[in-house]
Each structure stands twice: as C-alpha cells, then as structure tokens.
Amino acid sequence: MGSKPILEVTNLTQQFNNGDHKLTVLDHVDFSVQEETICSVVGPSGSGKTTLLGLCAGLDRPTLGEVSLNGVPLGPLNEDERAEVRNKHVGFVFQTFQLVPTLTALENVMVPLELRGRRSSEVQHEAEELLKKVGLADRFQHYPTQLSGGEQQRVAIARAFINEPKILFADEPTGNLDEETGSKIEDLLFDLNRSLGTTLILVTHDLSLAQQCQRIIRLKNGKIFKDEWVTTPEAEQLK
Template sequence: MSVQSMLKVQRLTKSYPTAAGALTVLNEVSFDLAAGESLAILGPSGSGKTTLLGLCAGLDRPSGGEVMVAGEAIGAMSEDERARVRNEHVGFVFQNFQLVPTLTALENVLVPLELRGAGGAAAEAKAVELLTRVGLGARTDHYPVQLSGGEQQRVALARAFINEPKILFCDEPTGNLDGATAHTVQELIFGLNHEKGTTLVMVTHDLELAKLCAQVLRLRNGEVVEGDF
C-alpha cells in the first residue's frame, strides 16, 4: 500500500449461506483511493453497493479479501477494534439520516465526540459551528421530528464531520431530498471534502453527482463492470 493510500480494497468478497448453497453478493472487488480522492459507486438495486460500503466502513466482515483503512487491515479485527477505527477515521451520511429522536440537533452532532470521550464546551462550540455552516445555527435545540428531511440530512452531515474524519462514506445522501435541498447537501459534501482533504466514497443513483467524483466504480451482480455514464 502506498503511503498516501487512505482506502485500499483487495479482492473483496462477501457470501451468505443459503439452503441452495453460498450466495455471493460481492465478488473480488478491488480499488485504491488516496487521501482526498473521491469515488462514486454506481449500479442497479441488488448489485452489492451498500454491502461494499458497509465492508469498507468495517460494519461487517468480508468472506474473502481485505480492506485497509488509513493503513490498518480491518477484515480480521474484532468488533471493538473496528469500532475504534470507525471512531478515529470514519464519518457516515446515511440515506435515512439515523438521528437519535430523543436528542436535539446539537446533541446528535455531539454523539461521535462523546463516544470518544471528548465532550465539553469546546466540543459544543465545534458542533454549533458545524450546524451554522450547514445553515442550522438557529435550530440547535430542535428535535429531529421538528426538522424537515433536508434539515435532518444537514444535521447528519454536521455529525459526520464533527470528528474531522479521514474517510466519509455516503449512502444515497441525496436520495430522499427534493432538488434544491439535494443541491445544497451536494455542495456541502464536496465543499467540506475539498476543504478538509477528506476521502469520499459515495453510493448513488444520481449520475450528475457521480460525475463530480474523481473515480467511478460500476457494480453489477456483485462484480465490477466497465461502462460509461
């Protein structure tokens, strides 16, 4: 692995046992991303996109192959070890936001820092700054139910960047948003990506969004395929 490589995937495979035998949902996928690079993962439903994203982020273990995150091989790590890698290096933006309903916008953004044991006034100031950056400086004490879908996605984006992650994983980050809000979220993701030098990995059906990424990976039936936009 090169010194600058931030995410390296080598012959990554994921299979599940079924009554009819092993079902392979991802088959020997490989790619390499340097710090600050961006990758769009495209493919039809069921092609293995979200499975690939989860394996890269250490949310699941591969059946074969290896994932290197910031120089660390995570495939054989325990759940606690993978959780440490995620907390130290990784940010997430999910399609369904995954905010905690009983926490305010500010408290949701603070969750990753509190898991790291880094709460306090400085952390709160940083969270407020990020919420202001995404246009929600006046909504810090609002709960998710009091926010629109676009506002919830912007809270999730602020939460993803609170730890200043080295890698940001996005699963259809604009999939549930109207056009105007999707454009705002898109600008925020790539703006922060360029500003912080964060490596970006994005699952999307949006071809215009994919064109903004430096690399594109197309999946079909769990395998990498060639093709244009």
C-alpha cells in the first residue's frame, strides 16, 4: 500500500435549497485515502454516499470544503480543468453503466483515450486487450442494447481502466445485477485494482462486499460515524 494520500477531503459540506430550508447532505466530512487502498463507503439511503463520491471525483462542487486528487486541489479549477484532472487520473463506474448507446462496446472503451486527443487507430488495440481481460473478446462490435447487464458493466469497467487511472470511483457497481453476476464483477474490480495498482473507492449497500475491502467508511446523516480497517481474511489478502 502506498504511503502518499491520493485523496484528501477537508471539511466537505454539501447543502441544497429545499423550499425555505437548506438540506445538508454532507456535514463537515474529513478523511484521506492512501495510494492503492481499497476503501468502501457504506450507509443507509440518504446518508450522502453518492454525493460524496461525486464530489471526490470532481463531478460536482461542494458548498464548503476542499477535495485534493493526486495532490491537485479541485476547488480553484474551472469545469474544463476539472475534466482534465478526471481524464488524467480518475476512472468512474456507475450503477447504471452510462454507456453511449450509439457506440459499440469497443468504441465505448476507446472514448477516454480519444478525449485525450489520441487517434482511434492508436487506442483500438488497448481497448481490445482490456475487453479481452474482462471476458468480452467476442463482443467488440456489439451495442449496449445487445449486451446483458453484466456485460454492459464489464464494458463500463474496461472503459474506466483504459486510461490507467490513479483512482477509481465505483457507485454501487453491482446494484443492478443478480448475485452471481455481481460477484463476478466484484472479482473483476479487485483483480484489475491489484494488477494496475489503482486506488479503489467503492460505494455499496452490500456489507459482504464492504468487508472484502481494506477499509470501511460508514456515513450516517451526512457525517462519518465510523472509519475502520477491516481484518477479514479477504481484506488481509489485499494488503
């Protein structure tokens, strides 16, 4: 496990206007995550898990506080600059897959590197190799509607790893999948994390999945009420 924090969250607060009242979704949250750590974020619905993930990945701006990704404070950056940081350092896996319906599996995986300005002909081989690694060697030219939910999530994971991110955020990556398919997706995430040395921040309702991570951050009412290192055999193997 690396010794340098790749994610630093300071005094993070997120509020939304709800009629005449302010709704506080996150309330002065502080934590940091070291390089190559596998960390889960758990808590009841409405505890702020997905909001926290979006702020950490630079997808949204907080009401108060600061997020630093790989040593870069996100607060002073404009949207284009934050998008550049995400493209260089961040992968994101959504519960709803978020694939482009008009692109094939191969083309969906190629998108992040093409956004860096690389030619399609240069990145195609890398995308093909990742799709093979996630077990989709025979699905290159299939569109999302021609793929099962598990296959779509595999494409989404390959897309998230194509730019070799320093940190990967996964929001309920198995939430829309059956138990068997979800278990395979979990194994795939952990395997890719180990082989590429990527830090993994995982939001989940699944406590058995959380127990396989090295660290569990528990949220309740927008605050961290417990932050613990896991000592299960599965988690010990990840260290």
